[in-house]
Amino acid sequence: MPILSNADREYLSQVFAERLVDPVKIRLYTQKLTQLNIPGYECMTCRETNELMEELASLSDKIELETLDFLQVRQQAVREGITEIPAIVLEGKNKGKVRFIGVPAGYEFATLIEDMIDVSRGTTKLQPLSREILGKLARPVHIQVFVTPT
Amino acid sequence: MMAVESDKVTADVVEVSEFPHIAQRYRIYAVPKVVIDETLEFEGARPEEAFIAAVESVAGGPAEEGGSSRGDDGR
Numbered sequence: 001m002p003i004l005s006n007a008d009r010e011y012l013s014q015v016f017a018e019r020l021v022d023p024v025k026i027r028l029y030t031q032k033l034t035q036l037n038i039p040g041y042e043c044m045t046c047r048e049t050n051e052l053m054e055e056l057a058s059l060s061d062k063i064e065l066e067t068l069d070f071l072q073v074r075q076q077a078v079r080e081g082i083t084e085i086p087a088i089v090l091e092g093k094n095k096g097k098v099r100f101i102g103v104p105a106g107y108e109f110a111t112l113i114e115d116m117i118d119v120s121r122g123t124t125k126l127q128p129l130s131r132e133i134l135g136k137l138a139r140p141v142h143i144q145v146f147v148t149p150t
Numbered sequence: 151m152m153a154v155e156s157d158k159v160t161a162d163v164v165e166v167s168e169f170p171h172i173a174q175r176y177r178i179y180a181v182p183k184v185v186i187d188e189t190l191e192f193e194g195a196r197p198e199e200a201f202i203a204a205v206e207s208v209a210g211g212p213a214e215e216g217g218s219s220r221g222d223d224g225r
Contacts (some may be wrong), residue, residue: 003216016204021153022215042208043198045165045168053209054171060172065153076196079206080159084169084172086181093154094153094154094158095153095155095156095157096152096153096154096155096156096157096158096160096161097152097153097159097160097161098153098154098161099160099161099162099163099184100163100165101163101164101165101169102163102166102167102168103165103168103179104163104165105160105165107164108163111163112163115151115154118151119154119156123151123153123154124151124154124155125151126151126155126198126202127198127199129202130152130155130199130202132153133205133206134152134155134156134158134159134202134205135155135204137205137206137210138158138209138210139156139158139207139209139210140159140160140209141156141158141159141160141184141186141187141208141209142162142186142187142188142203142206143152143159143160143161143162143184143185143186143187144159144160144162144164144176144180144184144185144186145161145163145164145183145184146164146172146173146180146181146182146183146184146185147164147165147166147169147181147182148166148167148181149165
């Protein structure tokens with residue numbers, strides 16, 4: 001049974017058709033369902049996240065989904081700063097790195113959709129002064145926003 | 151959004167209820183909680199200007215070389 005309702009799929013298809021400009025890649029570090037579970041490495045939300053990302057990717061030709069098994073590509077994941085799964089890395093016209101750790105459910109699902117659109121367009125709704133300040137940052141900076149689904 | 155605009159920014163949204171060890175490490179008692187470069191943290195939503203100022207105070211701008219003006223939340 002799909003995670004997204006028919007109404008949600010219809011709405012999101014329309015949003016993506018209207019607002020996605022260039023392709024967006026979702027790189028999903030996860031636990032594939034076909035492998036044996038290794039004690040201590042069970043991922044409680046990977047199945048749900050896998051299904052949700054597959055459903056999203058099916059709603060627009062501009063969304064590409066790359067699904068990687070965390071344990072099989074661990075070195076690549078570590079190079080990318082991924083130490084927990086499920087982890088979503090968005091790639092498009094973004095200048096920095098945009099990542100979601102854990103299932104993007106509840107309010108964060110809307111954040112994911114908005115970020116996909118921003119990444120596709122390479123622009124945001126930030127004020128011009130904010131963009132100017134960000135463009136002049138002297139050092140790399142890591143921003144972590146901790147949330148819960150409710 | 152900031153990570154879309156700047157190649158200096160890595161932005162993670164972390165669903166912390168799945169990762170109790172992260173919640174413990176960062177002492178997450180309320181959400182949203184923001185941690186910038188492990189040095190500056192605050193709870194709750196902030197206006198765009200305040201958030202940008204917090205990022206600038208850590209990552210430095212040309213007028214504040216060395217990030218000397220850590221915010222009130224800085225440790």
